[in-house]
């Protein structure tokens with residue numbers, strides 16, 4: 001009889017400990033409740049507002065980006081064609097109107113399918129004013145390819161007798177800040193594979209669009 005009451009007393013003690021162990025996790029402040037509405041941040045959009053009367057505050061901003069596509073001869077490094085500039089800073093959630101002035105008349109081989117225009121507004125581009133959705137594979141000189149947003153723009157070899165062809169396309173930047181790495185997918189660099197030199201060097205056939 002005595003033994004049993006001792007056991008019961010022991011149980012009572014352990015139960016007390018168990019209870020006091022919980023209930024300590026409610027005091028942590030939560031960062032997510034911080035207020036985020038400062039009155040002026042969401043832009044009433046600027047000067048270039050569209051004419052459509054129903055446009056709301058979500059009308060994306062529009063910015064222009066002009067790149068020159070020059071040959072190695074032109075940039076002083078034979079065999080190193082180059083996009084100038086290769087890096088740019090772009091606003092988030094914006095339409096970027098890109099103009100490429102292409103001076104290069106040499107072609108290079110590309111992965112299958114990279115002759116198609118993808119990821120641009122209306123999935124097309126213009127070459128000297130003519131709207132196209134692809135370029136003959138054998139006529140591709142370079143590409144501007146951003147895998148993370150599905151963008152692929154094949155730049156055809158210069159065909160006009162002018163100094164350069166004008167390629168235009170537009171694309172929308174993501175709504176959150178991030179770095180968009182772009183790469184030319186046409187083997188225009190050096191080495192056996194054509195993927196060395198300019199192809200592997202930031203500021204030449206690859207670059208970064210910083211979205212902020």
Ligand SMILES: [Cu+2]
Pocket residue numbers: 081141142143184185186187188189205
């Ligand atoms: Cu290239």
